[in-house]
Amino acid sequence: MPTSLPPRAPYAERPSASRGRKVAEDESRTRTPFARDRDRIIHSTAFRRLKEKTQVFVAHEGDHFRTRLxxxxxxxxxxxxxxxxxxxxxxxxxxxxxxxxxxxxPFGHAGEDELQIQMEDFGGFDHNVQTFRVVTKLERRYPRFDGLNLTWETLEGVIKHNGPVVDRLSRPSWRAIAEFDADYDLRLDTWASAEAQVAALSDDIAYNNHDVDDGVAAGVFHLKELLDVPLIGPHVESAFRDYPDCDQTIIRLEAVRRMIGAMVDDVLAETQRRAKAGKVESPEDVRMLGHALVAFSRDMVEDLGQLRAFLMERMYRHWRVNRTRSQARRMLGEMFQLFLSEPDVMPAEWGQRAAERDQAGRARVVCDYIAGMTDRFAIEEHKKLFHLDVWG
Structure with missing residues (x-):
């Protein structure tokens, strides 16, 4: 028999109680406001481009590694x-x-690091702020507004899923958030909804597990080297013990599957414990709790720290990864400087937009153009701009 769904938590967000959208729209006859937001994101240009933006390895290095999509x-x-x-x-x-x-x-954290350097004198760059700008301004699909006009609850979750951000508003890179919030209060001094916190913890669960998977698949470390690493080690050991005759690829996948399950169970138990201890009975209680409601236990946080230290040493700083990071940063840096000094070499829409701005505004347009690129497009664009042989 199918498992019955748990009852709705008293602190769950309710679509019928949504605070609505910045630009009022008629409600959908077939979808809740939050489901409609989901569909708008899936149909956005920025979402499609995630298919060739990388996590750790550059997209052209192999089609079995994770991409942002x-x-x-x-x-x-x-x-x-x-x-x-x-x-x-x-x-x-x-x-x-x-x-x-x-x-x-493009190019994961290497691309972000380079754009932070290039934008240092022009307001900075922050990928969380850029995400917010994508959904509130840069996506252009509707006649009545720029962006996707998402619900208040979705926008709140996008910008503060990791906790209150009011202390960041003085940073130059957060100017766009401060300006938007002044016109449409997102309560940046409180925690976000439990649903937003779930999304943040799910990100942690996914990337830690899948970086282990991709690291072994790429050969930057071997499966048996994980036996002594907290969190993943016991699951590798139990998978070997339970399936001694299995191919190591299957063992790897089984160990990762078990680690995901263990992390999910930990979040469920810790969140339920915190909800009870904090007497959380409404969405407002979640926002005013003073700390995260959805969280890992203390033991899980400690084990995760040791796993991340292993991945940092053996994967993120591996010479192959360092080499592609170096190449990526040079490409983006060279293109940024070229576009800034010669905006007319960008596509007409972007070049015209840049030419109409002052230096800081032009830099932001250049940054938006580069940030929207996929890995593959950035590589090809750099070739066309700096290598005449591609025209031969």
Missing amino acids: THSLEVAQIARSLATALGLDADLAETIALAHDLGHP
Whole structure:
């Protein structure tokens, strides 16, 4: 028999009680406001581009490594499952999970680091702010407004899923958030909904597990080297013990599957403990709790820290990854400087937009153009701009 769904938690967000959209619209006859937000994100240009933006390895290095798109789908699946188990609104959790990486530039953290350097004198760059700008301004699909006109609850989750952000508003890179909030209060001094917090924890679960998977698949470390690493080690050992005759690829996948299950169970138990201890009975209680409601236990946080230290040493700083990071940063840096000094070499729409601005405004347009690129497009664009042989 199918498992019955848990009852709706008293602190779950309710679509019928949504604070609405900045630009009022008629409600959909077939979807809740949060489900409608999800669909708008899936149909956006920025979401499609995630298919060739990388996590750690550059897209052209192999088609079996995670991209931002596959990662976002995996985060959304975990978020939906967690939200359902906690009695939360699964559509809202899924929507925020799908949106969380829309502002990432090409080449993962290398691209973000380079744009931060290039934009240092022009207001800075922050991928979370860029995600917010994508969904509120840069996507252009509707006649009445720029952006996607998402619900208040989705926008709140996009910008503060990791906690209050009011202390960041003085940073130059957060100017766009401060300006938007002045006109449409997102309560940046409080925690976000439980659904947004679920999306944030699902991101942690997905990338830690899948970086282990991709690292072994790429050969930067071997499966048996994980035996002594907290969190993943016991699951590798039990998978070997339970299936001694299995191919190591299957053992790897089984160990990762078990680690995901263990992390999900930990979040469920810790969140339920915190809800009871904090007497959380409404969405407002979640926002005013003073700390995260959805969280890992202390033991899980400690084990995760040791796993991340292993991944940092053996994967993120591996010479192959360092080499592609170096190449990526040079490409983006060279293109940024060229576009800034010669905006007319960008596509007409972008070049005209840049030419109409002062230096800081022009830099932001250049940054938006580069941040929207996929890995493959950035590589090809750089070739066309700096290597004359591609025209031969």
